Amino acid sequence: MSLSHLQALEAESIHIIREVAAEFRNPVMLYSIGKDSGVLAHLARKAFFPGRVPFPLLHVDTTWKFRAMYEFRERFARENGFELRVHSNPEGLAKNVNPFDYGSNVYTTIMKTHALLQALEKWGFDAAFGGARRDEEKSRAKERVYSFRDRNHQWDPKNQRPELWNLYNGRVHKGESIRVFPMSNWTELDTWLYVHREGIPVVPLYFAAMRPIVERDGNLIMVDDERFRLRPGETPSLRKVRFRTLGCYPLSGAIESDAETLPEVIREMLLARVSERQGRVIDYDEDASMERKKREGYF
Amino acid sequence: MFDRSLVSGDIEAYLERHEKKELLRLLTCGSVDDGKSTLIGRLLHDTKLVYEDQLAAVARDSKKEGSTGGELDLALLMDGLKAEREQGITIDVAYRYFSTEKRKFIIADCPGHEQYTRNMATGASTCDLAVILIDARKGVLPQTRRHSFIVALLGLRHVVVAINKMDLIDWSQDVFERIRADYQAFVARLDIPDIHFLPISALRGDNVVDPSAHMPWWQGGPLLAHLENVHVGADRNLADLRFPVQYVSRPNPDFRGYAGTLASGTLRPGDEVLVVPSGTTSRVKRIVTFDADLDEARPPMAINVTLADEIDVSRGDMLVRPGNLPRIERDFEAMLVWMSEEPLAVDRQYFVKHTHTLVSGSVAKLYYSVDVNTLEQKPAVTLGLNEVGRCQISLARAIPFDAYARNRATGAFILIDRVSNATVGAGMILRRESGPERGRSFWEVEPASDLLRRQTSPVSGDERAQRLGQKPVTLLLTGLTGAGKTTLAYALERRLFDSGRQVLVLDGENMRLGISRDLGFSSVERSENLRRAAEVARIANQSGLICICSLLAPNESVRERVRETIGAERFLEIYLSAPLEVCRARETGGMYARADAGEIAQFPGVSAPYDVPAAPDLVLPTHELDVDACVDRLVRLLESRGTI
Numbered sequence: 055m056s057l058s059h060l061q062a063l064e065a066e067s068i069h070i071i072r073e074v075a076a077e078f079r080n081p082v083m084l085y086s087i088g089k090d091s092g093v094l095a096h097l098a099r100k101a102f103f104p105g106r107v108p109f110p111l112l113h114v115d116t117t118w119k120f121r122a123m124y125e126f127r128e129r130f131a132r133e134n135g136f137e138l139r140v141h142s143n144p145e146g147l148a149k150n151v152n153p154f155d156y157g158s159n160v161y162t163t164i165m166k167t168h169a170l171l172q173a174l175e176k177w178g179f180d181a182a183f184g185g186a187r188r189d190e191e192k193s194r195a196k197e198r199v200y201s202f203r204d205r206n207h208q209w210d211p212k213n214q215r216p217e218l219w220n221l222y223n224g225r226v227h228k229g230e231s232i233r234v235f236p237m238s239n240w241t242e243l244d245t246w247l248y249v250h251r252e253g254i255p256v257v258p259l260y261f262a263a264m265r266p267i268v269e270r271d272g273n274l275i276m277v278d279d280e281r282f283r284l285r286p287g288e289t290p291s292l293r294k295v296r297f298r299t300l301g302c303y304p305l306s307g308a309i310e311s312d313a314e315t316l317p318e319v320i321r322e323m324l325l326a327r328v329s330e331r332q333g334r335v336i337d338y339d340e341d342a343s344m345e346r347k348k349r350e351g352y353f
Numbered sequence: 354m355f356d357r358s359l360v361s362g363d364i365e366a367y368l369e370r371h372e373k374k375e376l377l378r379l380l381t382c383g384s385v386d387d388g389k390s391t392l393i394g395r396l397l398h399d400t401k402l403v404y405e406d407q408l409a410a411v412a413r414d415s416k417k418e419g420s421t422g423g424e425l426d427l428a429l430l431m432d433g434l435k436a437e438r439e440q441g442i443t444i445d446v447a448y449r450y451f452s453t454e455k456r457k458f459i460i461a462d463c464p465g466h467e468q469y470t471r472n473m474a475t476g477a478s479t480c481d482l483a484v485i486l487i488d489a490r491k492g493v494l495p496q497t498r499r500h501s502f503i504v505a506l507l508g509l510r511h512v513v514v515a516i517n518k519m520d521l522i523d524w525s526q527d528v529f530e531r532i533r534a535d536y537q538a539f540v541a542r543l544d545i546p547d548i549h550f551l552p553i554s555a556l557r558g559d560n561v562v563d564p565s566a567h568m569p570w571w572q573g574g575p576l577l578a579h580l581e582n583v584h585v586g587a588d589r590n591l592a593d594l595r596f597p598v599q600y601v602s603r604p605n606p607d608f609r610g611y612a613g614t615l616a617s618g619t620l621r622p623g624d625e626v627l628v629v630p631s632g633t634t635s636r637v638k639r640i641v642t643f644d645a646d647l648d649e650a651r652p653p654m655a656i657n658v659t660l661a662d663e664i665d666v667s668r669g670d671m672l673v674r675p676g677n678l679p680r681i682e683r684d685f686e687a688m689l690v691w692m693s694e695e696p697l698a699v700d701r702q703y704f705v706k707h708t709h710t711l712v713s714g715s716v717a718k719l720y721y722s723v724d725v726n727t728l729e730q731k732p733a734v735t736l737g738l739n740e741v742g743r744c745q746i747s748l749a750r751a752i753p754f755d756a757y758a759r760n761r762a763t764g765a766f767i768l769i770d771r772v773s774n775a776t777v778g779a780g781m782i783l784r785r786e787s788g789p790e791r792g793r794s795f796w797e798v799e800p801a802s803d804l805l806r807r808q809t810s811p812v813s814g815d816e817r818a819q820r821l822g823q824k825p826v827t828l829l830l831t832g833l834t835g836a837g838k839t840t841l842a843y844a845l846e847r848r849l850f851d852s853g854r855q856v857l858v859l860d861g862e863n864m865r866l867g868i869s870r871d872l873g874f875s876s877v878e879r880s881e882n883l884r885r886a887a888e889v890a891r892i893a894n895q896s897g898l899i900c901i902c903s904l905l906a907p908n909e910s911v912r913e914r915v916r917e918t919i920g921a922e923r924f925l926e927i928y929l930s931a932p933l934e935v936c937r938a939r940e941t942g943g944m945y946a947r948a949d950a951g952e953i954a955q956f957p958g959v960s961a962p963y964d965v966p967a968a969p970d971l972v973l974p975t976h977e978l979d980v981d982a983c984v985d986r987l988v989r990l991l992e993s994r995g996t997i
């Protein structure tokens with residue numbers, strides 16, 4: 055009898071996580087509070103059980119996440135015995151870089167990309183796990199599991215290594231680092247099935263509830279706190295919505311839904327006829343923006 | 354999979370089903386324009402995995418840039434990569450995902466043809482099955498051979514040959530059959546046990562997901578049905594326990610676990626295990642996982658194993674079963690795929706990564722390179738990007754490994770450049786006995802240095818003969834297992850010893866318990882066992898002894914070499930001529946039974962030839978004469994030669 059696909063994916067991910075822990079000096083796991091991060095952290099706990107996970111979680115905080123995400127983050131780290139590190143870009147905070155006054159591109163670059171690089175430098179991490187999957191976007195289909203970054207954290211597309219079998223080449227020079235994607239072979243459906251099977255807790259924003267919403271440029275945006283700047287004529291109204299992906303609340307589009315439980319969310323997802331990233335406002339800015347962001351070090 | 358019944362149906366039951374699906378990893382290969390992208394697009398589209406926004410974009414692009422005259426061009430779904438190829442970005446493999454009720458599929462899709470060998474080897478390394486596309490108008494091309502060679506090289510056991518664009522040849526069964534026959538004719542040389550042929554039209558969707566209405570002559574079902582049902586479970590090696598230790602887990606003083614991925618075999622609490630290379634043994638105490646302790650672990654589970662004894666085990670060590678060991682050596686032969694712009698430098702030091710071991714090593718010898726289009730072997734001094742060759746690897750220290758054909762996980766390695774850290778080569782370890790050239794080399798290997806000089810004894814042969822009252826000679830008793838070689842050897846020794854002679858017996862089985870403990874039973878290893886016996890016999894003869902060799906020695910040309918080594922004037926070849934049936938009936942050790950069952954390969958008389966000696970010095974029909982009568986004849990032979 056062979057393993058089920060979820061068992062096989064889980065085993066593969068654990069193999070990758072252990073290999074990095076064994077070969078790198080100072081790894082870290084990027085934690086974005088979303089469901090993929092939740093699965094990744096769960097896999098890390100499994101990889102080192104009965105021991106503790108031998109590296110910390112890092113949340114790169116733009117300070118504009120949903121309030122429910124912050125609550126969830128604290129509880130998640132505490133209950134699962136993780137060491138949590140949080141970093142925000144101090145210059146960005148000083149200049150009050152926010153998603154209203156700045157274009158989403160500039161905002162993301164300063165508050166996410168730069169902040170991440172600062173954090174990696176500050177703590178000297180040489181390997182950073184991320185929860186990205188190859189099925190997320192056409193251009194990610196060719197991504198390696200180990201993605202190499204030079205001393206300046208730049209990703210050089212011509213300088214990536216072929217990956218054969220499960221033999222990962224973890225040799226790096228001083229100052230170089232890798233990003234590791236243990237869930238490369240998972241799909242969105244696999245992730246949800248796994249969350250369901252394993253009972254992994256997720257932020258309640260994934261489930262439908264009545265929430266204060268304004269409709270802006272065709273997106274349903276939640277008014278999550280008093281910092282939200284309403285445009286003239288906008289008044290929040292309560293609508294039953296949920297989120298397919300979670301990020302900074304002013305940049306995350308909700309969808310109208312009645313799915314209040316995990317099975318219902320999965321059912322809706324299976325019947326959905328549009329892809330996941332449609333809800334991500336930041337992608338609309340530019341085509342092929344993923345590629346560019348990656349080169350700059352966002353992933 | 355997006356069956357509409359989901360709207361009303363029982364979602365929990367649905368989830369339950371989908372959480373238990375199997376996983377199949379497959380590779381698609383074809384030359385440019387054979388329709389690979391169209392085929393993958395078709396699989397995704399017809400299994401309803403394409404979202405409306407994606408489909409709308411493809412429909413829009415089909416009008417603008419499609420190759421289908423405005424019709425939906427599903428190849429555009431795979432488009433993410435084309436732009437990058439134009440920018441000169443290296444893409445080895447793109448991975449695609451889709452699933453059905455039965456299985457989740459991971460497709461390794463290797464675009465481009467310039468980097469084909471490297472890309473395909475990379476893609477194939479994780480796959481169970483390959484779909485090889487052939488354009489029905491073109492038939493079997495050199496590329497088809499190349500793809501098939503690489504698939505076989507990487508050890509894939511299942512191939513689907515999809516003959517595409519059937520719509521353009523009028524759905525002709527004749528053409529399909531002709532291509533099938535062509536393919537079968539050349540693939541016979543490669544070791545691919547399961548090959549399945551299919552006529553399809555990726556563009557029109559015939560025989561991809563749905564059966565074709567245009568080919569009533571085809572009863573074999575569509576591609577997807579085959580992919581859903583092909584049995585790959587038996588490919589897993591469950592016979593040889595190999596657990597490479599990846600991570601030593603010591604969370605507290607009371608717990609010491611060895612974490613890793615089970616490469617092959619099965620593991621249960623209580624099992625006796627041997628740690629290689631150290632050789633210490635212990636028993637499995639627990640197989641720990643986050644969910645619960647396991648009663649049994651199967652590959653490729655990620656587990657954490659504790660042992661009953663406190664012994665020293667580190668990352669890179671391997672847990673195996675006593676009595677079923679991997680090879681533990683510094684040198685091995687391998688097929689090597691070169692993956693770097695910078696060519697291979699023979700004798701240069703690289704890093705070799707094998708399981709969880711990183712060790713220095715070099716390519717000590719390059720035997721030949723293989724032309725991937727014609728499969729011809731040609732002499733080579735180096736390997737360039739995308740070249741494949743057979744070589745000898747020499748490591749700084751011994752590691753445990755198996756032949757790739759037997760065990761992918763413990764037979765694969767990568768080579769890493771020590772300066773750039775790039776992955777420059779991918780290797781597959783070969784069985785020791787493979788290839789006749791290796792067999793010859795045992796006999797023909799030159800001494801390790803030309804500074805070595807043969808030392809000679811001040812005691813002459815005549816002096817020895819006088820002292821011992823005998824002239825030295827070597828008798829080779831050859832014949833099938835059960836012919837009576839050992840019995841006769843010792844009976845003759847007794848008779849000679851009792852009459853005051855000095856004798857040495859070299860028995861094949863005894864050799865294998867000691868001096869040849871590292872050898873198996875392949876013809877090459879038998880030959881090597883004989884070579885060692887011959888060298889020892891020569892030394893014995895030089896010291897004045899009579900030497901009796903009881904060895905199967907099935908091969909005439911190898912026996913000739915023995916004669917040369919010892920010297921024709923001192924060599925007597927005795928053939929024990931009992932026929933196979935008699936030998937079988939007599940033999941009590943169970944060797945024939947095991948050979949019949951295929952457990953011992955290349956067994957002379959059963960699965961390998963025994964060359965009856967052409968001109969033996971004596972034939973002994975051991976099925977007609979008793980032992981004493983045989984010994985009498987041997988003594989007479991020795992007397993007639995003036996030995997005694």
Ligand SMILES: Nc1nc2c(ncn2[C@@H]2O[C@H](COP(=O)(O)OP(=O)(O)O)[C@@H](O)[C@H]2O)c(=O)[nH]1
Nearest residue numbers: 385386387388389390391420428518554555556
């Ligand atoms: N008539 C016909 N054309 C096909 C078929 N499959 C692919 N094609 C066409 O062959 C061309 C090359 O296909 P594509 O999928 O891009 O090939 P790739 O280079 O192997 O990915 C395109 O014009 C396709 O529309 C088929 O079954 N029948």
